[in-house]
Amino acid sequence: MVTTSQDKKKETVDDTKRDFLLYSTYTVGAVGALAAAWPFIDSMNPSKDVLALASTELDLSSVEEGQSITAMWRGKPVFIRKRTADEIKLAKSIKLSELKDxxxxxxxxxxxxWLVLVGICTHLGCIPSGQKGGDVKGDFNGWFCPCHGSHYDTSGRIRKGPAPKNLDVPPYRFTNETNIIIG
Ligand code: FES
Known part of the structure; x- marks a missing residue:
């Protein structure tokens, strides 16, 4: 069959129509998928009460030397210890070569x-003891995780046991001598 220039023109017009239909379908498909996914995506956003706890502000003026308090920040316990002179001296006297981390x-x-730590053992996530006066503090007088026996020192560094890392230090800043914002 001989193809005339009119046939060619018709083909081009049909192609354009087909392309338009395809693009429309893709667009509708993408919008439909996004609309379907939105409740899920939206549910992943932190709720207002969680956002409100994105940072935690504390007045530490009543914390005495040798005392620890536990604050909550983003659902995690944060240990804040007002260290004694001996604890500071001990923490500074350790050689880096003696440390696992x-x-x-x-x-x-x-x-x-002021020592500020995320109070979660870096082994499997237990909360170490050592915050209260009578608590077991481990062999290095810091914190002890009873789950599998990890010992942390007076800087919150891992010294013995299976935990691979030091206790994390969260982001924080002091706004004056005793006012702290964590987060
Ligand atoms: S979770 Fe702390 S030692 Fe295992």
């Missing part, structure tokens, strides 16, 4: 007296 005490604190 080498980190100097100076890199873990902003003010020598």
């Amino acid at each position: 080498p980190q100097s005490d100076g890199d873990r604190v902003q003010k020598d007296q």
Whole structure:
């Protein structure tokens, strides 16, 4: 069959129509998928009460030397300890070569007296003991995780046991001598 120029023109017009239909279908498909996914995506956004706890502000003026308090930040316990002079001295005297996760005490604190830690064992996530006066503090006088026996020192560094890392230091800042914002 001989193809005339009119046939060619018709073919081109048909192609354009087909392309338009295809694009329309894709667009509708994409919008439909997004609309269907929206409740799911929206549900992944933090709720207002969680956002409100994105940072935690505390007045530490009543915390005494040698005392620890536990705050909550983003659903995690945060240990804040006002260290004694002996604890600070001990933390600073340790050589990095003795540490499993080498980190100097100076890199873990902003003010020598205040140690701020996420109170979650870096092994499998238990909460170590050592916050209260009568608690077992482990062989290095810091914190002890009874789940599998991890010992942390007075800088929250892992010294013995299966935990691979030091206790995390959360982001924080002091707004004056004793007011702290965590997060
Ligand atoms: S969870 Fe702390 S030692 Fe295993």
